[in-house]
Amino acid sequence: MANTGKVVFAGSNQSRTLSRSRILVIIVAILVIGTLGVFAFILRSSSGSSASTGFTPETHYLEVVSARSFLFTPDTLDQQHQVRAVIKLKSNDTIVMKSDDSVRDTKDGVVYPSSTQDGIIFSSSNPDVIDVDPITGLLTAKTADINSTMIYCSYQSLKPVIATAVIATLNSNVYLISSSDIRDDSNVTNGGSVYVARSNLTSDLKPGDILLELENEDISHKIVSIENNTSSQWYHFTVELVENYTDIFSDLSLNFATPMDNITEIIDISNDTHRRSEKLQICKAKGTSQPITVDFSDASIKYEASISLNAIYEMSIWRINTLRLFTLGVARVTVETGTAAVRSEYSGAIQCELKLMTIPLALLPLPFFTILRTDLTPKVGIEIAGSAEGRALSVTGPSVDLGRSLEIGVAYTTSTGFTRISSLRDISKGINWGSYNGPLNVAMTASAKAYLQVDLSIAIYGAKLFRVGGTGLAKVRFSGGADVEMSSPFRKTHFDYQGPSWRLFTEVYIGLDPLKKSIDGFLKLANRLGINAELKFDPTLYSQETIIATSINPTNIKASPIDTGYRLQATTDGPVGNDIAFFAYLFGDNDRGVEVARTKSTGDVAFADWTPPDDEIYYIRAMYYDGLFSKVGFPFASTPYFAIVSSIEITVTPDNLVGTPNAMYEFQIEAMNFPEDLSAVRFEWSFSQGSPGTRDIDIINRRVTTTISNAYLRPGTYTITVTVIHDELPIAIVDVPVVIEGVILDVHPPGLTNGEVNKPYIFSVLATRLDPQLSEVTFEWSFGTGEAMSSGEANIPVSDSTAFLTLNYTYSSKGSYGLVVAVSSGGEKLADRSVIVIIGEVIERKVDLTICNIWTVAQSGGVGVTTDVWDIGIIPIGAVFDISFNAYSVPDKFTAEYPQGNMVLDTGWRGSTSYSHYPGGIAGPGWGQVHAFFQKTSISNTFNLTVFGPDPGTLWEYSIRCRVVE
Numbered sequence: 030m031a032n033t034g035k036v037v038f039a040g041s042n043q044s045r046t047l048s049r050s051r052i053l054v055i056i057v058a059i060l061v062i063g064t065l066g067v068f069a070f071i072l073r074s075s076s077g078s079s080a081s082t083g084f085t086p087e088t089h090y091l092e093v094v095s096a097r098s099f100l101f102t103p104d105t106l107d108q109q110h111q112v113r114a115v116i117k118l119k120s121n122d123t124i125v126m127k128s129d130d131s132v133r134d135t136k137d138g139v140v141y142p143s144s145t146q147d148g149i150i151f152s153s154s155n156p157d158v159i160d161v162d163p164i165t166g167l168l169t170a171k172t173a174d175i176n177s178t179m180i181y182c183s184y185q186s187l188k189p190v191i192a193t194a195v196i197a198t199l200n201s202n203v204y205l206i207s208s209s210d211i212r213d214d215s216n217v218t219n220g221g222s223v224y225v226a227r228s229n230l231t232s233d234l235k236p237g238d239i240l241l242e243l244e245n246e247d248i249s250h251k252i253v254s255i256e257n258n259t260s261s262q263w264y265h266f267t268v269e270l271v272e273n274y275t276d277i278f279s280d281l282s283l284n285f286a287t288p289m290d291n292i293t294e295i296i297d298i299s300n301d302t303h304r305r306s307e308k309l310q311i312c313k314a315k316g317t318s319q320p321i322t323v324d325f326s327d328a329s330i331k332y333e334a335s336i337s338l339n340a341i342y343e344m345s346i347w348r349i350n351t352l353r354l355f356t357l358g359v360a361r362v363t364v365e366t367g368t369a370a371v372r373s374e375y376s377g378a379i380q381c382e383l384k385l386m387t388i389p390l391a392l393l394p395l396p397f398f399t400i401l402r403t404d405l406t407p408k409v410g411i412e413i414a415g416s417a418e419g420r421a422l423s424v425t426g427p428s429v430d431l432g433r434s435l436e437i438g439v440a441y442t443t444s445t446g447f448t449r450i451s452s453l454r455d456i457s458k459g460i461n462w463g464s465y466n467g468p469l470n471v472a473m474t475a476s477a478k479a480y481l482q483v484d485l486s487i488a489i490y491g492a493k494l495f496r497v498g499g500t501g502l503a504k505v506r507f508s509g510g511a512d513v514e515m516s517s518p519f520r521k522t523h524f525d526y527q528g529p530s531w532r533l534f535t536e537v538y539i540g541l542d543p544l545k546k547s548i549d550g551f552l553k554l555a556n557r558l559g560i561n562a563e564l565k566f567d568p569t570l571y572s573q574e575t576i577i578a579t580s581i582n583p584t585n586i587k588a589s590p591i592d593t594g595y596r597l598q599a600t601t602d603g604p605v606g607n608d609i610a611f612f613a614y615l616f617g618d619n620d621r622g623v624e625v626a627r628t629k630s631t632g633d634v635a636f637a638d639w640t641p642p643d644d645e646i647y648y649i650r651a652m653y654y655d656g657l658f659s660k661v662g663f664p665f666a667s668t669p670y671f672a673i674v675s676s677i678e679i680t681v682t683p684d685n686l687v688g689t690p691n692a693m694y695e696f697q698i699e700a701m702n703f704p705e706d707l708s709a710v711r712f713e714w715s716f717s718q719g720s721p722g723t724r725d726i727d728i729i730n731r732r733v734t735t736t737i738s739n740a741y742l743r744p745g746t747y748t749i750t751v752t753v754i755h756d757e758l759p760i761a762i763v764d765v766p767v768v769i770e771g772v773i774l775d776v777h778p779p780g781l782t783n784g785e786v787n788k789p790y791i792f793s794v795l796a797t798r799l800d801p802q803l804s805e806v807t808f809e810w811s812f813g814t815g816e817a818m819s820s821g822e823a824n825i826p827v828s829d830s831t832a833f834l835t836l837n838y839t840y841s842s843k844g845s846y847g848l849v850v851a852v853s854s855g856g857e858k859l860a861d862r863s864v865i866v867i868i869g870e871v872i873e874r875k876v877d878l879t880i881c882n883i884w885t886v887a888q889s890g891g892v893g894v895t896t897d898v899w900d901i902g903i904i905p906i907g908a909v910f911d912i913s914f915n916a917y918s919v920p921d922k923f924t925a926e927y928p929q930g931n932m933v934l935d936t937g938w939r940g941s942t943s944y945s946h947y948p949g950g951i952a953g954p955g956w957g958q959v960h961a962f963f964q965k966t967s968i969s970n971t972f973n974l975t976v977f978g979p980d981p982g983t984l985w986e987y988s989i990r991c992r993v994v995e
Contacts, residue, residue: 090117091149091182091190099194100205101159101170112166112192114149114182154179159194168194175280198280199241204230206242212263222256224263231264239271249277382410382482403502406484412510415475472517478510478536484543501543503570509535509577521652521664522612524619528666529658533577541568582665583609583651585634588672594640595674597626599651599667605632608654610664611639613674616646616704616760646704646760647674676702677761679751687768693740698751700761703731711754713966716767717747720933720963723906742935744771744798744860773797774852774860784868787839794834796852796860803827806854808834809948812866813846813979815892820946843869845894847977849922851948861937861949863922863977865894873898881908881991887974889986895976902970904991909961910972914987916940916955920947921985922977925962928969934962944980961992 095113151166153159155178160169168180176196183189199205210226225231225240234240238252250268271277388405483506488499513531520526545568555562581603588595597611607630612622626637630653641647649672652664659665682697698712707728712735715721719739726733741747746768753761777793784790794808804827811820825832832852840846846868851861874897876887881904887897901908912934914923920940927933936959937952938944944951963972976985 089187091115091184091187092117093182093190093192095166095192097192099168099192101194101196102199103173103196106170106173106196110168110194112151112161112168112180112182114151114166114190116149116184116187149182149184152181152183153194154181158196161194170196172196195281197278200239200277200279202237203239203241203277204234206231206240208242211240211242222265222267223250224265227262227264234264234266239277240266240268241277251276376414376416378412378414380410380412382408384408400489402488404486404488406486408482408484410480410482412478412480413476416473472514474512474514476510476512478508480506480508480536482506486543500547503539503541504543506536506538508538509533515663519663521662521666522620522622524614524622524648524650526666528580528582528652529663530580530582531658532579535575535577537571537573538569539571541566541570544568580665581653581655583635583653583667584670586649586651586667586670586672588649588674591638594638597637597639597649597651597672598634600634601630601653602632603630603653603655605630607656608659609635609637610652610654611637612650612652613639613641614648614650616648616758619648622650641674644676644702646676648672649674673759673762675761676704677753678702679753679761679763681749681751681763681765684765685768686765687770688741690743690769690771691740693738695736695738696749696765698735698737700733700753701731703728703733705731707755710760713752713754713968715750715931715968716741717749718742718745718932720927720961721931721966721968722964723966725907741767741769742932744769744773770798772799772852772859774850774862776848776850776862776864778864780864781866781868783870784840784866786843786868787841789837789839790866792836792838792848792864794836794850794862796832797830799827799830799832799859800854801830803830803854806832806852806859808832808850808852810836810848810850811946811948811979812838812840812848813894813977814840814844815979815981816841820948840866840868845896847894847922847979849948849977849979851950853949858949863924865896865975867894875900876989878989878991879903881993884913884988884990886986886988889984890976890978891984892978892981895978897974899972899974899989900970901965901972901991904965905993906965906967908991908993909964911958911960911990911992912962912974912987913958913990914939914956914985916983916985918943918955919978919980919983920944920951920955921983923974923987924977925972925974927963927965927972929971929973933972934959934974947979964994965991 091114093112093114095111099110099112101108101110149166151161151163153161155176156171158170158172158174158176159178159180160171161167161180162169166180166182174196175198178194180192180194181189182192206225210228210231212224223240225234234252234255236252236254240250240252242249249271251271253267253269256265256267384406388407389402482504484504485502486499487502511531511533513529515529516527518526521528545566548564552562552564581601583599583601585598585600587598589598590596599609599611601609609628609630610624611626613625614622626639628635628637635651650670651667653659653667654664677700679698679700682699686694686696688694698714700710700712703710709725709727710733711723711725712733713721713723714737716739718741722737724735726735739749746766749765749767751763751765752759773796775795775797777795781790794810796806796808799806805824806827807822807824809820809822813819819838823834825834836848836850844867846866847863848866849861849863852859874888874895876885876897877900878885901910912923912925914936916923916939918941920938922938923934923936924932925934936957938947938949939953939957940951940955942951974987974989976987978985
């Protein structure tokens, strides 16, 4: 039986993580083995196929007698290659050929006739790439994608043999040569000279070109020079061995795997509980795996072999004192793996289910002497599942150098006479591990779930209770269980450590799955009979999952300065009394966190004090220790929450602004005490309302200054956040409060999507921060449908500087609408608010902005609410955006959000002042421009622009321009 992938952890705590050396040993082994198999057509095999003495009698074995490797290129996908394998039978020095019932004595190895492969089965590990005829061994390329496959040749219980087929792109200087067009005049395995037949293909060969001949798997040589070409039929070249196969291939991907997809095994066990003699199939195991894929570059493999006869002697007058005659053989293989990326995925599950009994529910007589019977079948079961995914690992530089030297001969000295020489020495340089980029990322999941299920079925019985037919109807399942996830890195001292994540849950499911299964079977039968039948429906009637408990991760990590250092805090909602540890990670060395403080959980906020040892930049994370996972070294981490303890001081002036809406305010930012080795940083800032920004600034004398500005559109309490970033990590953050005075107007709900036609909706409107001297304010509103009674106004009394209004409305048709509300006093607008109401499906228009410094026209529009989502992914960070709009005479309003939810533009109602019924009044003429209404940062690659057009007679258009500011 084939094995699904498993990940097993055992041993001490230190053995939970694969050591660097073990990881690299695995990678090197994979690459060495794979390279030897795939590139047998480049490097001549050092071993022959001759028979030798000492074999067990009647020893059968398979052997591939064709090429071991086959190449398809994008230009030769229509060609076909054939794998040929034969069965050999060895009996000491006698080879038995059963094809003609004769026995021949030989020491050279005789095989079955090459014309027969009877009984040998061929299969491909990746038939979607290259398929193989199971009988003839004929290969066919199925795709033009660069990939590879392994061809398995098997015969009954004999050990299978493997060939390799690849789809790869050759470099432009590589020439495929037929074996009939090339011959050599020396041992070209280590270089020498070759003769190549003259043709149009070979007439342009020059030094540096590579000759590749696949039929004999032994010609992969680079032309060094052109010899005297006096022959009219042959070119004569001096060549050398190609040591690096990246000289041959420009695009290559190797895939080493055994086909393991959709493995299913039925486990039969005897059910003694019900005292039945037959076996019941109650457990089912299934697993899937993605083959191990290895993509690599800049790799090479080199063989060296030599044999020499040596004579060493020492003579005195008239006689020989010492004589050594010996043969010296040296063999060495060198493998350099270059850069490799490895990835694989495995998953498996076991489901055990036991039918308890069948309970007749009802018997109903039907016409024509038939009975309708409904049954309930309760079942109990358990499901256990697990998976492991090995993500990309990039390894650079490992190499293997293995070699041996052997001396065999005789020696003579005057004192000892003749003696035998037999010496084997290791000349290996060993393994150079080099370096690797990134850890071996592994993600694992496991789950277990027990359930009680009841199936409802129906059957029709005829005369003498003969069952005419039946079908399943429905199932009800009650289940509960737990699941856990964990991914690398597994060391808690690593900054990216996440720790385990688990949950306990219950589920209730009611559905028509048995009925759907029966219908699908009927439809499949109908389609086989040529009847085109199709019925699709969701069998789920009710599904509910309830989370009982989850893993506990610390949140809201903070580090506040105190007289003696910093007060660290973390929020947890776990049991009181468990440990919480704070870890500090030095900037630039995030792989080695150090525990700096430990305290007990209080069920709310935990505190600990810490004094940094140096005036440096640290990242603070918290770990929560429970009584289960933490016992084996896996606490729960505060991912992705962390705090920064920084030597950098940031000041923002003014640091407590109190202002008014629509006024432009400037803020001076100064940052000091940067580390001496930093020369430049990036500043990013946000205003809570207004355009965020980013700026790259050079550090001078460990100090940076810059100025930012913003105009707040509405009253409220906001926060300016300034972040200093280096190498994409924040190294200092400061928050500054801003208060914008004025009336605040809120609408709840703040918007509506997927609403229903003819359904009444209620909106609550609340105005706060009203002048205490006011006793009454006027609310105006418009639902934007253009229908009668869709707009109005009302005078509402003020109490404690607050006024409240409830609006009711029923939308009669699908569409996008804008609910606009304004509050005023004595004809002066105090505040307004707009929310989007979508009845039916949400429809958004997508617009791509691909170039700056020119105006890009968006699609025009009319009545309703239109939201355009602008994709600015290829626009550089730091670019600013302008808008040019025209609402003509019937008023419309243009708003923009960047990122989503952060208002950066609100033009108010723009159009003719003759329209007086718009909430809040007309803000300006229909045409206008707003420059630099926001600046792109790393926060988002899209912004939303929404146009409100409540009047049925409206028409509007607008354009967007981005500008790169130097």
